[in-house]
Amino acid sequence: MFEGLRNQILSLNSDVNNVANSEKARALRKKLLNIGIPMAVIGFLGVFICFVLFATAGMGAFTDTGFSSRVIIPFILIIPCALVGGIGSAITSMGLKIVITGYTTKLVDDVVGNKCPKCGDKVEPNEIFCDKCGTPVRKKCDKCGHINEGKSAYCVQCGTKL
Numbered sequence: 001m002f003e004g005l006r007n008q009i010l011s012l013n014s015d016v017n018n019v020a021n022s023e024k025a026r027a028l029r030k031k032l033l034n035i036g037i038p039m040a041v042i043g044f045l046g047v048f049i050c051f052v053l054f055a056t057a058g059m060g061a062f063t064d065t066g067f068s069s070r071v072i073i074p075f076i077l078i079i080p081c082a083l084v085g086g087i088g089s090a091i092t093s094m095g096l097k098i099v100i101t102g103y104t105t106k107l108v109d110d111v112v113g114n115k116c117p118k119c120g121d122k123v124e125p126n127e128i129f130c131d132k133c134g135t136p137v138r139k140k141c142d143k144c145g146h147i148n149e150g151k152s153a154y155c156v157q158c159g160t161k162l
Contacts, residue, residue, distance in 0.1 A: 043085025
């Protein structure tokens with residue numbers, strides 16, 4: 001189950017510019033956070049309650065014949081509670097990775113994507129060359145005329161090699 005989620009997240013993050021904020025990524029991150037956060041909270045709350053019950057059992061919990069249920073039950077239940085909390089934390093972490101990827105992709109596009117890589121001057125979206133230093137910042141496709149990012153090897157519109 002979790003391997004499928006991990007593979008889906010990796011495939012979503014392979015083309016972060018377009019996919020991290022897509023509808024499919026939003027639905028997946030919402031599902032992961034809606035499942036993971038309650039699981040983590042319930043699991044770790046259960047661990048805390050079991051610890052408190054075990055710690056406050058008192059001397060009456062220890063009898064001549066062994067331990068009473070006031071000690072054994074919290075001691076046994078702490079393990080599944082910790083597992084539920086750990087799994088919930090892992091699921092939440094997967095959902096947050098998609099959220100962070102979406103936000104950082106937008107931040108990189110807004111901050112770094114609009115600046116010349118050589119001189120740092122602001123570059124307008126339709127400019128092909130930096131107007132301050134002349135460095136090519138985008139590539140224009142000879143076949144269809146689409147303006148592509150400077151690092152693109154192929155046109156995103158028609159697939160022609162740039």
